[in-house]
Amino acid sequence: MKLVAKNISKTFGATKALENVTVEFESGQVRALVGENGAGKSTLLKIVASLYKQDAGTMTLDGKPYDPNGLMDASNRGVTIVFQETTINPYLTIAENIFIDRLRNFKNGLGLINWKEMRNAAQKILNDMHADIDVNQDIWKLDLGQWKIIEIARALSYKPKVLMFDESTAFLNTKEANAFLNVVDKLKAEGIAMGFVSHHLNEVFRIADTITVMKDGKMVSDHKADEIDADRIQALMVGRDIGSGLYPERKINFEKSVPILSLEKISVDNTIQDVDLTLHEGEILGIGGLKGSGGDAVLQTIFGDLSYTSGKMTYEGKKFHPKKPYHSLKSKIALVPGERTLEGLNVNFSVMHNLSVSNIPKKGPFIDKKTELNNAKKYIKDLTIKASSPQIECSSLSGGNTQKVVIGKCLATNPKVLLLNNPTRGIDVGARFEIYNVINKLALDGMAIILLSEDLPELIGMSDRIMIMRKGRVSGTFDLEKKPTEEEIIRYML
């Protein structure tokens, strides 16, 4: 069992997405594809799964020509894909989600759908995966990780020989990702050939047999997983050596810095309980925890997106109780939200309009379009946003550059406190590095920053102090001096 893609090329408009790439996916092997956003990894997977058609090159499956006609055709021939974004419809049942395009396969004597047979078939797939999911559960009550498992179940329902994962773990927390990787291990043992795209190198090393590094649509290296290390891969990805200097060095003197924001026994009904924290000027306070453990809610409460029901919040020496985000923004507290395109900005609007939306420069009652343009140019330069012009739509930017626009939009409000919700999620190493430098510089300039992150190395690398949350409560805090290890932190998370 072997799928070979030979000399594949693909262009989109003027962009060469793939140039003469050759890869093989072999039975029982996981090939990880790593590279910056726009390197061509996803495009390659999508060509194999027949979501795109290659401009040049050929593919063979078990030595026979493989030239599928679309996603469904490829799936029926045993090659399928699991996406980064969720494709679960929360209004359908678990079984319907799995068999949505093959409902006709389950008919009873009257020609109507045989629901019981379908449920049983779905349950069997889930059981075979050792997934702890009952098909009778309400799908909207499950978490994102379980949704991903159901999407894998859907992929497996085609009885695939080749399975592609396109950044399938990007939106999962540590626990969910682990459950996901355990399933991948099992599929490997069953002899399925897999392609795996991820930005998380620890996951890549955990499951990959071979690691292919891509850059600008070309393959730059192809190694067995035990022949290469993370530093080398990162260097190959960006084309320069980042080494351990991904997180900028910074020392904060707490004796000199002034507390700006404090929470005392803050609770929000059913969400967080008795949260205490103090934030100083020029400090980066890290908040860690599993998804749903309350970190999001803490940021939302400070930002006025949730209203606290008991406790006391003090900001700049005064009692502070924001009821709406505009109250907080007016008080110079800004939020970079967790969902870039659903909460952070509008991808159909220009870079300039997104940058200015929270603080539109005015001349009298009118928009000062000249200042607006100059501000946009300034942020594009300062934050190294790769956009050909301030008027270009954000939909044409990569994830990293989109996130820089969201950060710029927050900075345009001249905040004293900046709340960051997973600011580098799904972003490649090069852009991460630039974003870390921006965050670091803001802290050095005296801004008080809270960094909520599910990425432990980032949390440890960037924060001056770390607070861990579990089930809505603060479960542990780490002060600077001696940086904690990932293991020490995880103990407080679980």
Next chain:
Amino acid sequence: MKLNFMKNSGSSSEESSVPKKKVLSKQYFPVILLVVLCIIFSIFSPRFLRISNFLVVLQQAIILLVAALGMTFIVIGGSIDLSVGSVVALSAFVAATFSGTMGAAAIIPASLVGLVCGVINGVVFAKGKVPSFILTMGGMVAYRGLVLILTKGAPVQIMNDSFLNVFTGKILGIPNAILITLVITILVYVIFNNLPFGREIRSIGGGERVAIIAGIKVDKVKIIVFTLAGFLYGLTGVLQSARALAATPTLGDGMEMDIIASVVVGGTPLTGGIGSIQGTILGTLIITVLSNGMNMIGVTPEMQYIVKGAVLVLAVFATIDRSKIGIIK
């Protein structure tokens, strides 16, 4: 499920570099459509291109336009307003009733009534979280009922000279109604393009959650949008009643279709966030020219419905860049 797949594939950065030419032709489609319609009608009817007919078209178009400008704000803000025809009728009734005693100043109570209807729509929509489609469908029926009660089913004639002189007179040969509409259009254009308020409407229509987090006072903006639209409907009622010399119980009946069609044909999709005032001006001209031209060349009323429907669908098919719209409902 399938839509989700498509969306996923569209989100890659490489794909968005669509050829610029295609986008450009879409943008100019309303202009092209208008020119093509004018050419066709002038071939079949020599009277179509006369200046007198041009003025007739303009006078019909401006009545649609004033209301359509209000609708444009609402649609770009991501909502819809089906109550427009009934609000226009209610304002027309108020204008006709007060014209006898107040003369031209009847425009004040008439536009205020429109404004109040807008405030009611806006507050229930923003604070009560009732979907605008259902809310304004209720408004459409309820306000119409009010008009029927108030008029007792009979037209209210307008005979006041001062009222008619102002709203149907001319300055230097140009009808006052056209001048009034011109001023309104310029004001609306400036509000949309040069005030932060215009940006805020677009932001809300483009994504409400994004707008909330960006610190926009979403409820307040929504209420102002509906209020402004209601005020413009009120003015439309005045212009319409003056043109008809009366307010009839059925005035503005079915008008919402022409108005929404004008907005949409002009390139403003119902999904919100995108759109322009220029587009709506073109849209109202297209809808008006279509009716006027078909009357001139003797198309039967039955056939006119079919052609209008077809043009509406064709225009949206050709104009709107669907790659920007996640879900097509």
